Amino acid sequence: MSRVSQPWPPVPVEPAEAHPKAPPAGTELGVHFGECFGCGDEVESGLHLRSRVGEGQTVHSKFTVTAAHQGAPGLAHGGLLACAFDEALGSTVGNLLRRPAVTGKLETDFRRPVPVGSTLYIATRLDGIAGRKIYVSADGHLDAEDGPIAVSARALFVVVGFEHFSNHGDPQALEKLAAAHEKAKRAREQREWEINP
Numbered sequence: 486m487s488r489v490s491q492p493w494p495p496v497p498v499e500p501a502e503a504h505p506k507a508p509p510a511g512t513e514l515g516v517h518f519g520e521c522f523g524c525g526d527e528v529e530s531g532l533h534l535r536s537r538v539g540e541g542q543t544v545h546s547k548f549t550v551t552a553a554h555q556g557a558p559g560l561a562h563g564g565l566l567a568c569a570f571d572e573a574l575g576s577t578v579g580n581l582l583r584r585p586a587v588t589g590k591l592e593t594d595f596r597r598p599v600p601v602g603s604t605l606y607i608a609t610r611l612d613g614i615a616g617r618k619i620y621v622s623a624d625g626h627l628d629a630e631d632g633p634i635a636v637s638a639r640a641l642f643v644v645v646g647f648e649h650f651s652n653h654g655d656p657q658a659l660e661k662l663a664a665a666h667e668k669a670k671r672a673r674e675q676r677e678w679e680i681n682p
Protein backbone atom coordinates (compact mmCIF):
# COMPACT_ATOMS: atom_id res chain seq x y z
CA MET A 486 0.00 0.00 0.00
CA SER A 487 1.33 3.43 -0.94
CA ARG A 488 2.03 5.68 2.04
CA VAL A 489 1.23 8.88 0.13
CA SER A 490 -2.50 8.99 -0.43
CA GLN A 491 -2.55 11.65 -3.16
CA PRO A 492 -0.19 13.53 -5.48
CA TRP A 493 1.86 16.22 -3.75
CA PRO A 494 1.27 19.13 -3.98
CA PRO A 495 -2.40 18.25 -4.47
CA VAL A 496 -3.14 21.31 -6.67
CA PRO A 497 -1.16 23.08 -9.44
CA VAL A 498 1.41 25.40 -7.82
CA GLU A 499 3.83 28.18 -8.69
CA PRO A 500 7.44 27.66 -7.62
CA ALA A 501 8.04 29.08 -4.13
CA GLU A 502 10.63 31.87 -4.55
CA ALA A 503 12.49 32.84 -1.38
CA HIS A 504 11.93 36.43 -0.21
CA PRO A 505 14.78 38.78 -1.26
CA LYS A 506 15.56 39.35 2.44
CA ALA A 507 15.43 35.66 3.36
CA PRO A 508 18.51 34.53 5.29
CA PRO A 509 21.12 32.97 2.97
CA ALA A 510 22.23 29.34 2.96
CA GLY A 511 24.32 28.54 6.01
CA THR A 512 22.43 30.91 8.36
CA GLU A 513 21.61 29.44 11.76
CA LEU A 514 18.01 30.41 12.49
CA GLY A 515 17.43 31.67 16.00
CA VAL A 516 14.57 31.01 18.37
CA HIS A 517 11.50 32.77 16.96
CA PHE A 518 9.75 32.96 20.37
CA GLY A 519 11.29 31.96 23.71
CA GLU A 520 8.04 30.34 24.90
CA CYS A 521 7.51 28.28 21.73
CA PHE A 522 7.26 24.57 22.58
CA GLY A 523 9.08 23.72 19.34
CA CYS A 524 12.14 25.96 19.57
CA GLY A 525 11.87 28.14 22.69
CA ASP A 526 14.75 28.18 25.15
CA GLU A 527 12.35 29.11 28.00
CA VAL A 528 10.47 25.78 27.76
CA GLU A 529 12.45 23.21 29.73
CA SER A 530 10.67 20.15 28.36
CA GLY A 531 10.25 21.62 24.85
CA LEU A 532 11.84 20.27 21.70
CA HIS A 533 14.60 22.92 21.45
CA LEU A 534 14.62 22.36 17.70
CA ARG A 535 17.43 24.18 15.91
CA SER A 536 17.47 25.05 12.20
CA ARG A 537 19.92 26.14 9.52
CA VAL A 538 19.12 27.41 6.03
CA GLY A 539 20.24 25.00 3.28
CA GLU A 540 20.75 25.39 -0.44
CA GLY A 541 17.82 25.75 -2.82
CA GLN A 542 14.96 26.72 -0.50
CA THR A 543 15.60 24.06 2.08
CA VAL A 544 16.03 24.21 5.84
CA HIS A 545 17.81 21.61 7.98
CA SER A 546 16.55 21.20 11.54
CA LYS A 547 17.41 18.84 14.33
CA PHE A 548 16.19 17.91 17.77
CA THR A 549 17.12 15.29 20.30
CA VAL A 550 14.40 13.15 21.85
CA THR A 551 14.44 13.22 25.66
CA ALA A 552 12.51 11.33 28.33
CA ALA A 553 10.07 14.29 28.41
CA HIS A 554 9.01 13.37 24.86
CA GLN A 555 8.04 9.71 25.45
CA GLY A 556 4.87 7.92 24.47
CA ALA A 557 5.68 4.22 24.86
CA PRO A 558 8.55 3.60 27.32
CA GLY A 559 11.79 4.67 25.69
CA LEU A 560 10.15 5.85 22.46
CA ALA A 561 9.14 9.28 21.18
CA HIS A 562 5.44 10.12 21.25
CA GLY A 563 4.05 10.40 17.70
CA GLY A 564 2.29 13.69 18.50
CA LEU A 565 5.57 15.16 19.70
CA LEU A 566 7.23 14.10 16.46
CA ALA A 567 4.39 15.78 14.52
CA CYS A 568 5.03 18.90 16.60
CA ALA A 569 8.71 18.86 15.60
CA PHE A 570 7.68 18.73 11.95
CA ASP A 571 5.14 21.54 12.41
CA GLU A 572 7.95 23.66 13.85
CA ALA A 573 10.47 22.74 11.14
CA LEU A 574 7.95 23.27 8.33
CA GLY A 575 6.61 26.51 9.84
CA SER A 576 10.09 27.86 10.39
CA THR A 577 10.93 27.13 6.75
CA VAL A 578 7.84 28.98 5.52
CA GLY A 579 8.32 31.92 7.90
CA ASN A 580 12.03 32.41 7.33
CA LEU A 581 12.29 31.73 3.59
CA LEU A 582 9.06 33.41 2.46
CA ARG A 583 8.77 35.97 5.29
CA ARG A 584 4.99 35.83 5.13
CA PRO A 585 2.81 35.19 8.20
CA ALA A 586 1.22 31.78 7.76
CA VAL A 587 -0.34 29.09 9.95
CA THR A 588 -0.62 25.34 9.58
CA GLY A 589 -3.89 24.40 7.86
CA LYS A 590 -3.13 20.71 7.39
CA LEU A 591 -0.29 18.49 8.57
CA GLU A 592 0.11 14.87 7.48
CA THR A 593 2.77 12.53 8.91
CA ASP A 594 4.05 9.08 8.02
CA PHE A 595 5.75 7.29 10.89
CA ARG A 596 8.10 4.79 9.31
CA ARG A 597 10.42 3.76 12.14
CA PRO A 598 10.33 4.07 15.93
CA VAL A 599 12.35 7.01 17.28
CA PRO A 600 14.05 6.07 20.58
CA VAL A 601 14.74 8.46 23.47
CA GLY A 602 18.30 9.75 23.04
CA SER A 603 18.20 9.72 19.27
CA THR A 604 18.47 12.86 17.18
CA LEU A 605 16.12 13.53 14.31
CA TYR A 606 17.57 15.46 11.35
CA ILE A 607 14.66 17.09 9.51
CA ALA A 608 15.22 18.25 5.92
CA THR A 609 12.42 20.58 4.77
CA ARG A 610 11.71 21.95 1.28
CA LEU A 611 9.23 24.44 -0.11
CA ASP A 612 7.13 22.61 -2.71
CA GLY A 613 5.07 25.46 -4.17
CA ILE A 614 2.47 28.17 -3.70
CA ALA A 615 -1.12 28.50 -4.91
CA GLY A 616 -2.55 31.89 -3.85
CA ARG A 617 -2.55 31.92 -0.02
CA LYS A 618 -1.72 28.21 0.12
CA ILE A 619 1.90 27.18 0.69
CA TYR A 620 2.89 23.53 0.30
CA VAL A 621 5.91 22.24 2.17
CA SER A 622 7.28 18.81 3.05
CA ALA A 623 10.05 17.20 5.07
CA ASP A 624 11.89 13.98 5.86
CA GLY A 625 13.23 13.17 9.32
CA HIS A 626 16.43 11.11 9.28
CA LEU A 627 17.47 9.11 12.31
CA ASP A 628 20.78 10.04 13.99
CA ALA A 629 22.48 11.50 10.88
CA GLU A 630 21.59 13.80 7.98
CA ASP A 631 21.77 10.76 5.71
CA GLY A 632 20.34 8.29 8.26
CA PRO A 633 17.25 6.21 7.55
CA ILE A 634 13.98 8.14 7.23
CA ALA A 635 11.96 7.62 10.42
CA VAL A 636 9.19 10.17 9.80
CA SER A 637 8.09 12.22 6.81
CA ALA A 638 5.50 14.97 6.64
CA ARG A 639 3.60 17.19 4.22
CA ALA A 640 1.78 20.34 5.17
CA LEU A 641 -0.37 23.13 3.87
CA PHE A 642 0.30 26.53 5.42
CA VAL A 643 -2.22 29.30 4.82
CA VAL A 644 -1.06 32.93 4.65
CA VAL A 645 -2.89 35.09 7.19
CA GLY A 646 -2.90 38.77 8.14
CA PHE A 647 -1.06 39.87 11.30
CA GLU A 648 -4.49 40.38 12.88
CA HIS A 649 -4.78 36.57 13.05
CA PHE A 650 -2.27 36.70 15.93
CA SER A 651 -3.53 39.91 17.56
CA ASN A 652 -7.18 38.81 17.41
CA HIS A 653 -6.69 35.21 18.55
CA GLY A 654 -3.38 35.28 20.47
CA ASP A 655 -2.12 36.78 23.72
CA PRO A 656 -1.41 40.53 23.32
CA GLN A 657 1.15 40.54 26.16
CA ALA A 658 3.07 37.64 24.62
CA LEU A 659 2.97 39.43 21.25
CA GLU A 660 4.45 42.56 22.84
CA LYS A 661 7.20 40.45 24.42
CA LEU A 662 7.91 38.89 21.03
CA ALA A 663 8.00 42.30 19.28
CA ALA A 664 10.42 43.63 21.93
CA ALA A 665 12.71 40.60 21.49
CA HIS A 666 12.71 41.05 17.70
CA GLU A 667 13.49 44.78 18.04
CA LYS A 668 16.41 43.99 20.39
CA ALA A 669 17.76 41.36 17.94
CA LYS A 670 17.40 43.83 15.03
CA ARG A 671 19.34 46.53 16.92
CA ALA A 672 22.10 44.04 17.80
CA ARG A 673 22.31 42.96 14.13
CA GLU A 674 22.52 46.59 12.94
CA GLN A 675 25.23 47.28 15.52
CA ARG A 676 27.25 44.26 14.28
CA GLU A 677 26.84 45.38 10.65
CA TRP A 678 28.00 48.90 11.63
CA GLU A 679 31.08 47.50 13.38
CA ILE A 680 31.98 45.44 10.30
CA ASN A 681 31.24 48.15 7.75
CA PRO A 682 30.85 51.61 9.37
Ligand SMILES: CCCCCCCCCCCCCC(=O)SCCNC(=O)CCNC(=O)[C@H](O)C(C)(C)COP(=O)(O)OP(=O)(O)OC[C@H]1O[C@@H](n2cnc3c(N)ncnc32)[C@H](O)[C@@H]1OP(=O)(O)O
Binds near residue numbers: 576587641
Ligand atom coordinates in the same frame (compact mmCIF):
# COMPACT_ATOMS: atom_id res chain seq x y z
C1 LIG B 1 11.22 36.32 9.85
C2 LIG B 1 10.12 35.68 10.37
C3 LIG B 1 10.42 34.39 11.04
C4 LIG B 1 9.16 33.70 11.54
C5 LIG B 1 9.39 32.26 11.96
C6 LIG B 1 8.06 31.66 12.27
C7 LIG B 1 8.26 30.27 12.74
C8 LIG B 1 6.94 29.69 13.11
C9 LIG B 1 7.10 28.29 13.59
C10 LIG B 1 5.83 27.85 14.25
C11 LIG B 1 5.25 26.70 13.51
C12 LIG B 1 3.94 26.30 14.11
C13 LIG B 1 2.81 26.73 13.21
C14 LIG B 1 1.52 26.45 13.90
O1 LIG B 1 1.43 25.57 14.69
S1 LIG B 1 0.18 27.43 13.52
C15 LIG B 1 -1.04 26.87 14.71
C16 LIG B 1 -1.91 25.77 14.18
N1 LIG B 1 -2.81 26.27 13.16
C17 LIG B 1 -3.86 27.02 13.43
O2 LIG B 1 -4.16 27.35 14.56
C18 LIG B 1 -4.70 27.43 12.26
C19 LIG B 1 -6.17 27.44 12.62
N2 LIG B 1 -6.97 27.60 11.38
C20 LIG B 1 -7.28 28.82 10.91
O3 LIG B 1 -6.99 29.84 11.52
C21 LIG B 1 -7.99 28.86 9.58
O4 LIG B 1 -8.70 27.65 9.35
C22 LIG B 1 -7.03 29.13 8.40
C23 LIG B 1 -6.30 30.47 8.59
C24 LIG B 1 -5.98 28.00 8.24
C25 LIG B 1 -7.82 29.18 7.10
O5 LIG B 1 -8.91 30.02 7.28
P1 LIG B 1 -9.27 31.26 6.30
O6 LIG B 1 -10.67 31.62 6.59
O7 LIG B 1 -8.23 32.31 6.43
O8 LIG B 1 -9.10 30.68 4.84
P2 LIG B 1 -9.97 29.56 4.09
O9 LIG B 1 -10.72 28.65 5.00
O10 LIG B 1 -10.71 30.26 3.00
O11 LIG B 1 -8.76 28.68 3.46
C26 LIG B 1 -7.88 29.27 2.52
C27 LIG B 1 -7.55 28.19 1.52
O12 LIG B 1 -6.88 27.12 2.23
C28 LIG B 1 -7.63 25.90 2.06
N3 LIG B 1 -7.54 25.14 3.31
C29 LIG B 1 -7.61 25.63 4.56
N4 LIG B 1 -7.50 24.62 5.44
C30 LIG B 1 -7.38 23.49 4.72
C31 LIG B 1 -7.22 22.13 5.05
N5 LIG B 1 -7.17 21.69 6.32
N6 LIG B 1 -7.10 21.23 4.05
C32 LIG B 1 -7.11 21.62 2.74
N7 LIG B 1 -7.25 22.92 2.37
C33 LIG B 1 -7.40 23.81 3.35
C34 LIG B 1 -9.05 26.33 1.77
O13 LIG B 1 -9.75 25.30 1.07
C35 LIG B 1 -8.80 27.54 0.90
O14 LIG B 1 -8.43 27.12 -0.40
P3 LIG B 1 -9.04 27.87 -1.70
O15 LIG B 1 -10.53 27.71 -1.57
O16 LIG B 1 -8.58 29.29 -1.60
O17 LIG B 1 -8.47 27.14 -2.87
